[in-house]
Amino acid sequence: MKVRTGRSVKDYRAVWLDGSTVKMINQPLLPHFFRIASFKNHKETAKSISTMVVRGAPAIGATGAFGIAQATLEFRGTDMKKFRKHMSAAEKTLASTRPTAYDLFHGIKTVMDSIKNAKSVSEAQNTATATANSYADWSATNCRLIGEHGGKLIKRGSGVLTHCNAGALACVDHGTALAPIRWAHENKKNIHVFVDETRPRCQGARLTAWEMVMEGIPHSLISDNAAGHYMQRGEIDIVIVGADRVAANGDIANKIGTYEKAVVAKENGIPFYIAAPSSTIDFKCKSGMKIPIEERSQDEVLYMFGKPDGPLAMNTARVRVAPKETKARNPAFDVTPAKYIKGIITEKGVLKPSQIKNLKGLL
Secondary structure (H helix, E strand, O other), X not given: OEEEXXXXXXXXXXXEEEOOEEEEEOHHHOOOOOOEEEEOOHHHHHHHHHOOOOOOHHHHHHHHHHHHHHHHHHOOOOOHHHHHHHHHHHHHHHHOOOOOOHHHHHHHHHHHHHOOOOOOHHHHHHHHHHHHHHHHHHHHHHHHHHHHHHHOOOOOOOEEEEOOOOOHHHOOOOOOXXXXXXXXXXXXXXXXXXXXXXXXXXXXXXXXXXXXXXHOOOEEXXXXXXHHHHHHOOOOOEEEEOOOEEEOOOOEEEEOOHHXXXXXXXXXXXXXXXXXXXXXXXXXXXOHHHOOOOEOOOHHHHEEEEXXXXXXXXXXXXXXXXOOOOOOOOEOEEEEOHHHOOEEEEOOEEEOHHHHHHHHHHO
16 A cells, blocks of 8 residues: 655555564554554464454454464474464464454464474474465455456446445555555546544544545545435445455445445445455355354443644543443444345455355365
């Protein structure tokens, strides 16, 4: 992705492996501060996932893969039995960080499978590192292809609604939902993007809007409950969102609030698309109702955070918005049934939800 700091423009990936250190864009600091965070071992990397320094399904899939590679490099000695025990514990640590996004488990499994027949620790270390890097490259390529396939669905002059952040920050590069938007903008389709704020963590306001600024894409930030208004007024022509898990029947789990957008889009005759790579598909999950939904801290709902105005404000601040006696519930995701989804944009092309199961033998 392009990152503009001052007069310079530099390309970054959301997450990468530098030797034995996992590096990533520190997302909670955006859009006010751009910093690179570094994590020296797999336990630190696991914490970066659970605390959402990195987030977005493909991005945490790559981070999980890098975490497994880190774990191999941490091991000292040549005893393969002890090494296997060490790796089993590392796998559990990384897999326990976030339950909903399937890419996490896909990335972890890909690297773990690559070393199951290793004859020595050094062989496992070399294989795991190479596999993790290849996995990240594969993920980025898939997102680029999603952009090419999905961008052709966006008509010239369209108003495009997206929800949460499914851009390059949520992936290794390019994005899922934002990849078609980037493609349409690069091909001069004169689009305008409506960016949902996406409470409670405001990934749309903080991250998607930031990506739009970096790319120079015309956009408007709207409150979550304004999307239906703009659909009804004819200003939104297409909805494209990402997914954290796609079930075998075409149901999807995505950031909380996605289901509402799908229902309202259906009512207004607006096509609703999911953009997701094949690594997000869980063929063992028969329907969306089987997808585990993460419940996060109630503080994310009870408090707001941001950067105070003024040149001397160098840190973000947190303020409570609800009475101190009030409790909150905070599901991080909801499930959108396949009947509301026009198509699922994958690296293989645009598929109907009922066609997702046909990919099983091709992956």
